[in-house]
Every structure is written in structure tokens, then in C-alpha cells.
Amino acid sequence: MYNLLIGGAAGQGIDTTVAVLEKLLKKSGYNVFTVRDFMSRVRGGHNFSLLRFGTENIYSHSDQLDGIVALDKLTIELHQGQLKANGFILCDSKVALSAPNIISLGMDTMAKELGNPRVSGSVAVGAVLKLFGETLDGVENALENIVKPQYLESNYKAVQEGYLAVEEYFPHLPGKHSDEMLISGSKAVALGAIAAGLRFYAAYPMSPSTAILEAIAANADAAGIVVEQAEDEIAAINMAIGSSYAGARAMTGTSGGGFSLMVEALGLSGMAEIPLVVIDVQRPGPVTGLPTRTEQSDLKFVISASQGEFPRMVIALRNSQDAFYQTMRAFDLAEKYQIPVILLSDQYIGDATATVPPFDPQRVQVADPGMDYDGKGEYLRYRYTASGISPRLIPGTSRHLVTIDSDEHDEKGWITESSEVRTKMVDKRMKKLEGIEQQLQEPEFIGSAGFETLILGWGSTWGPIKEAIALLNEGEQDKYAALVFGDVYPLPQKLLKEKAGKAKIIINVEQNATGQLAGLISEETGITCNGGILKYDGRQISGEEIAHRIRKGEVK
């Protein structure tokens, strides 16, 4: 397995370089996992991507580097400490450093001579391909999808020149993943929504959720989806609710700040029983926080957001594959139970690209909007039923009138202040939880039966935890195991209780300062963690860091 860092200032074309490289490496057969670490600025500063590729499964990033592609000097200064003894640094000759492992290349000069100073990144692409023993197969194809037609030729020439300018450094490893997908969590969410029959997406741009908005917009016209950029997140969620009420499957997406504005309308979805899917792509808070970085600190917020009580479901996304299938499932659950379903993603999983087997939309059946009404007796939108689920008709599609209200209402949907009706309506809505609990998916268990230490995590720490368990169990007779939650609210408890009962030590690993999952687990089950590894610096923990902190006993 190789781990390559590509760094430079914003505006130097890191994204394009990485996008071309990861595609070619995947085509060449590798498993690929790329994370993006960038500042909230359009030019300057220090940005980097970590491109990890190999023939074995890759679940997350690693801190140890086999190579650094430095588009500026700062990249070398900041990251050379992570370079393995046999690693290389590829940099522009302008950086003027010399050491045995430094490969100095006149990338900027070569680009200028090709008549386009902006193709220096493509020179780096060519050089990297050669350094890792790759061929130039498929380069034109990969460029075509990323570079504008008028710049195709200069970029292709730049790749060729970079390729010829260096020697092979590491051997090519034969992998079998060329027919798999390479996709980010956010794009997988967009694909899942489209596959689920999304018809309307409203959102206000906010990092890191904008990637979903753009990915849906890119396919909207062809798919027959209306995408509306709302004036604010309040409008976005009220639009989504309006569309869903009227029978067009709808979704909205945002990050924590926008979710804060959506809170009242979340309750409208709950009270009026209108299906709604909302995704919160988390970033560090409070308020503006660290706009382009990652955190898992909205869990307790989203499970209790909005006044009053109503059933809801919260699903945390663990990887790109989860992002696709769970988004589809969210639409199904929202429709079946007429509730808001909240997907929790974060910048790490949202922006990271990973190799995954091609998605199969047939794996998830999504209920159609509205439901059969037998036509007997008066139509009652909020009829009391054994399941708590009332017949949902779409307005305008029958002779029946469909009335919804944010006020407490009777079975017809009309305002009431009756104490009897109020109690029955709350009971009706909450009754739906019994059905929802039947649908819960247990957390993923990682490890084997004889474990002593149980790690608990949720969402995007899935990858790092999976890698940490493998590292920790090397020569330790499988002492370590983990449970990583996807469905997180209502909290699935069966497997948790079973595994926690066998564990000598329980440690929660979370990207927040207060251990929100541990708190939720304790509240719901009485199970307490013996210690936690909490990280809230905006950077995703790696498997190596988890393993290291557990071995050193750095557990609070």
C-alpha cells in the first residue's frame, strides 16, 4: 500500500491533480482512498490531499507517507516529518532543496514552455505515474472528464513530459479494483437520493454540504429533478416539506449552522407528518467554527432539535457505500412512517473519495409518496390507527381534501384545543416509534468473539476504527473489537448490550469534546464507557492514532 501527499497553496490545482491521479490509479487496479484537507480560502494558505492506494482494502487515511508532491516549499516543511525512510519528495526545482530522496523537477518551467503555466499539476501527474511504475494508459480519458477541451492537449503533453522526466521509484502492484466505483460520500448521497426517486432538492450553499447540492444539480435536468437554491435554510426546509406534502419526493441538506435555522420546520415535518429527508454534513462548531474541517458534534443536537416531542430517525453515514444505501433507505423510512429522517455525515466522509463496489439500487425498495386509501367513509388525514400511521393522500390527486396543520389538530387536520384529542394525537404520533424500532439496523461489529476491549464509535470514524482494530490485534490474540453505529437514533441496543456485557473495558472514539455517543448510550442503556478518545481539532483521527493512544493508555 502507498500513501501519497499532494500539497500546496489553494489555487495551485491540487484538486485537479488529485482527481486525475486517483482515477488513473483506480483504473490501474488499486483500491483508492483520498481525503481532502483544505482551508477556508480560495487562494493561498496550505491545502493538501492524502491519496492512499493499494491492493488490500483501505478504510481510511494514514499519517505515514511514501511520497510527498510539494507544489510549494511549505508543504515540505509541514509534512516531511511524516515521510517514511524510503519515501520521496517530488518538488519544483524552484524550491531548491537537495537530499537523496528529493526529486527536483522543473514543473513550472515545463508548463510555461508548453504555453500554459497552469498545467504544472499535470507534469506532477505524469511524474507520479512513473514514480509508482504506472503506464500512461487512460490518461487522455481521465483528463477529458476533468479538463476543459481547449486545455486538453497542453495537459496531456504536460503529463507525458512529467512521465519522461523521472524514473520508477516504487513498483506497480497488481490490484483487481478497476471495475469498481470511485466516489465521495457526498456524491454517493446525491446518487442515493436520485436512485430513490428524488424530485426536489432545496438548499442554501454551506460547506461542506454544498457538494451534495452541486452533485444533484449536475444531474437535475437529465433526471427530472428541480433544484432550488433557497434564500436561506428556513426556506430550503419549508420548500422541501411543501414539495413532499404535494407528492414530489424532497430533500434538503446543510451543515450545522443551516440545520440550526431548520429546527422549527423539522418539528413541522414531525407534527404534520410529512416525510422529509435532511442531511447535516457536520463541521466543527459552535457557529461558524472551522468551516472546511470535520467534526461529529451535532449528534445530541439533531436527536433533540425542535420544541416538543415527535418521532424521528437519525442515521450516521460511515462510508461512501453507506452514504448511497442509507440515503435510499432514509427516503423509504421517511415515507413509510411520515417522519423526518436525518442523515449525519461530516466533512471527512463527505469529501473523501473511496473505491467501492458498484451500487445496486435494487437492494433498497423505496415506498412511493402517498398511500392507498380504501375510500370507505370520510377521508381523515390523521386517522387514529393501530400503527400510528394515517392514510396519506396527495392533494389534488383525488376528490378528497388534504389538510395539514402545525397547530395540534384533529383527525381531519383541523385546529383543536381538546385535551382528549391532544393526548390521542401525541400518542398516535409516538406510536410510530414502535414500528421504527423494528426497522433499526444494529451497529457493525468489528473483531472476533474473544475480545476484552470494546471500542464504540459512530459514523465516519468507522474507517479509522476498523484499521485501528487490525493494528491493535496484531499479535494480541484479537483482544480488541468495536461496534460502529450507523443507525444512532433511536439507538439500537441489542448488539450493544450483548457485546458490552462481555467487554472488560469499553472505550468510545468520537470526533467531539464531550463524548456524545457515550452520553446517549449511557442515557438509553445505563452502559458507561471506561474511557474515551475524543478529538475535536477539526482533523479526522487515523487508525494509527487510535491504536497509539490506546496502547499508550492515552484514554480520558
Place this chain on the structure above:
Amino acid sequence: MNKTSFSTYDTAWCPGCGNFAILDCLKEALEQLGKDPSKVLMAAGIGQAAKTPQYISANAFCGLHGRALPAAVAIKIANENLTVIVDTGDGDSYGEGGNHFIHNIRRNVDITHFVHDNQVYGLTKGQASPTSMLGMVTGVQTDGNFNEPLNPMLLAIAAGAGFVARAFSGHKQHLIEMMKLAITYKGYAIVDILQPCVSFNKINTFAWYNKRVYELDKTYDSTNKALAMQRAMEFGEQIPIGVLYREEKATYHQKNQVLKRGIPLLERKTEADFVNKLIKSYV
């Protein structure tokens, strides 16, 4: 008046409220236009006027305070076969929902917006609204309202609305005409309906409005924007009612690449082939 299709219900309004006349006229306008109640969607936020959808036989979306517009435009986007009417108050439309008011003018979705403008907050018992006049003393504005009243008509014209009208609950035939014109207009149409609040507005009474309003006559050119702005600013001893400004503009449905194809959004299906092609594009 024949209101069999749109029924009559008990209301929770104060006797003498302007809402009664507006509700009557709304039912009459819908009846005269031959609308089928099951194809009409009334949307509102919160307030005394926002109770209107509860008192008329039609589909009803009674959502959040100030948020009727975003929900209503999305309902129309989802199903263009519905006649979508936002029927709510000045606080809901211009206060809590002010941002949506501005931006939905830009969208120009084919919906109708009737604002019951009594220049006071009724449901919360008598505080100043965005259109309350200077000097109005309330339980909150104890020294008299000193914030400039909003001019919704001027704002709507300036923001690019294609149908901007004013009416008065006391001129019922005229109000019915305004409602019919607004409902049949292709695009976002707003009618600001002046109405007395008998309980909380002791300044802008029925008599106060009745003395001042005058109907714009046939000689008035409603397509002249500069003139329309002038008339919109006339709010004192004389208040013009009628269509202040009218312009034919491309609607949201005509501008949107998906909706312009004429298939109601809720009837569309995503083809499995399309999804599979999309998935393959990531291989």
C-alpha cells in the same frame, strides 16, 4: 353569493373583523372561476388571517409563521395542476416572512398571495406590524411606533413582481375582481388587502379606510412602472386600490428546464437505466 362548493365553517374571529369579508370574497372568486375545491391549495403561516384556510373547503397547508411562501411555491413546483393561494396576514407576509417575500418575487412561481393587511398584530393582541403607521401606541410601542412603515406595494414593484394590486375588504365587488385577476395571472401575484382590526387597530378603522380608498379607473395605465411606483406611494388622505402594476413575465415553470417540459413534477419517474448509467460514470 353562491358558495356551495367552498362551504362555510364557524370561525374564531372577532365580530366585525375584516377577515369575514375577505373570506366571503375569496369563496366567491373561486366559485366564479369555476375552481374545483380538491384542486385548490390554501397555504398560510400563523396569525388571525392565517386561519383562513381552516374556514374554506379546499386543501390546506397551515405551516409555520412566516413560512407559507416557501412551502406554497414548492407545492406549485411539485404539482402545477393545483391552484395555489397563500392567504395570510401582514405580520406573516412582511415581518417574519419578509425574506421569502422578496425572493419569491424573483422566482415568479405561478401562485397568488393575498395579504390581509390590518396594519397591526391581531393574534398576539395588538403590537405594531411592519405596516403600522407612525405614532401608533401599543403595549410594546408604548411611546408610539417610530419605525417607518413598510410599503409592500412599492417593495413588490421594485423587486420585480409582475402583478401588484391593492384592495379593501369594504369594497367587496372590487376585491372579488382583484382576486380573480390575481388568481388567473400567470406568475406570482400579490394583493394587499386593507382590512380593519376591530379589536386592536383604533387608527385604521373601517371608516378610516372607507374615506380614503378610491378605485383606479380604466384610464390608469397599470403597465407603466414609474407611474405604478408613484401610485404605490400614495398612502395618506387618498389610497388607490386596484391593479397598480402588471407585467407579463416568464414564470418559474417556464424558466426551469425540467418543469418547462410540461409534466407535473410529482408524475415524473426516475428511470432505472438513467441511474445505472450514472453509477457507471463513477467506474
